[in-house]
Amino acid sequence: MTEPAIDPAATALLPSACQPYRRTPVFTEATVPPALLRSHRTAPGTWALIHVLEGRLLYRVLDPRSERTLDPCGAPGLVEPGVQHEVALLGPVRFQVEFYKTATESGGIPAGVAAAGARD
Numbered sequence: 001m002t003e004p005a006i007d008p009a010a011t012a013l014l015p016s017a018c019q020p021y022r023r024t025p026v027f028t029e030a031t032v033p034p035a036l037l038r039s040h041r042t043a044p045g046t047w048a049l050i051h052v053l054e055g056r057l058l059y060r061v062l063d064p065r066s067e068r069t070l071d072p073c074g075a076p077g078l079v080e081p082g083v084q085h086e087v088a089l090l091g092p093v094r095f096q097v098e099f100y101k102t103a104t105e106s107g108g109i110p111a112g113v114a115a116a117g118a119r120d
Contacts, residue, residue, distance in 0.1 A: 013078050014047055018100040026053065026096045029089050041084050047100040050077035055093030061085050070095075 027033070039062055042048055050059055052070045059077035060067040062084040069090065070077045079085055079097075087095075 014049075014100055015102055017103040018047055019103065020098055020100050022099040024097045026094050028094050029055075029092055032087075032089065032093075032095075036087050037089070039084050039086050041082050042079055042099070044081050045102045046081050047102075048079035049098045049100070050079065050087070051096050051098065052076075053094040053096065055095075056090040057093050057095055058088040058090055059085065060088065 025031075027036070050057065050070060052072050052074075054072060057070045057077075058067055059070050068077065076098075077087075
């Protein structure tokens with residue numbers, strides 16, 4: 001399994017105090033947890049990067065409304081703390097989500113991750 005390369009353009013938007021702490025398994029169109037396809041959000045202080053390894057994925061932020069197609073050639077999708085979002089499959093895909101916490105946040109599982117069935 002290939003580790004996702006973190007694009008400097010995406011991480012520039014992460015607060016400098018953010019540290020990676022969790023990565024989901026690689027999901028495909030057959031294994032994506034249904035919770036990721038519905039509106040969900042990360043916990044306060046939890047940021048995420050959506051890395052598309054193969055194929056394409058539609059990343060929607062629901063408030064304020066925006067969407068972007070993610071693919072392996074572009075920057076990862078940036079998920080800000082507490083922002084309602086969802087993804088939609090655009091055919092065969094392989095992707096992974098990497099979670100970050102700010103130094104001031106304590107441990108715990110982000111709400112969206114627990115619902116999505118992600119593991120350490």
